[in-house]
Amino acid sequence: xxxxxxxxxxxxxxxxxxxxxxxxxxxxxxxxxxxxxxxxxxxxxxxxxxxxxxxxxxxxxxxxxxxxxxxxxxxxx
Numbered sequence: 001x002x003x004x005x006x007x008x009x010x011x012x013x014x015x016x017x018x019x020x021x022x023x024x025x026x027x028x029x030x031x032x033x034x035x036x037x038x039x040x041x042x043x044x045x046x047x048x049x050x051x052x053x054x055x056x057x058x059x060x061x062x063x064x065x066x067x068x069x070x071x072x073x074x075x076x077x
Contacts, residue, residue: 010075013072013074016067016071016074017067017068017071020063020066020067020071023063024063024064025064028057028061031056032057035053
């Protein structure tokens with residue numbers, strides 16, 4: 001019975017990381033793509049666009065870190 005619980009915890013933690021990391025990864029890719037496209041259209045605004053993009057990427061990455069914390073809690077608690 002103890003082994004079954006550990007297996008379930010491992011699978012659940014892995015699934016949590018897999019599902020929870022998909023959307024932040026896609027969002028960061030989309031933001032980078034649109035930022036490069038915008039800078040290509042308006043090079044003078046490059047600094048402002050880059051600053052806003054880096055801030056948005058940091059907030060999006062925080063979501064992935066929250067998912068990691070939840071997965072660790074599932075696995076070790």
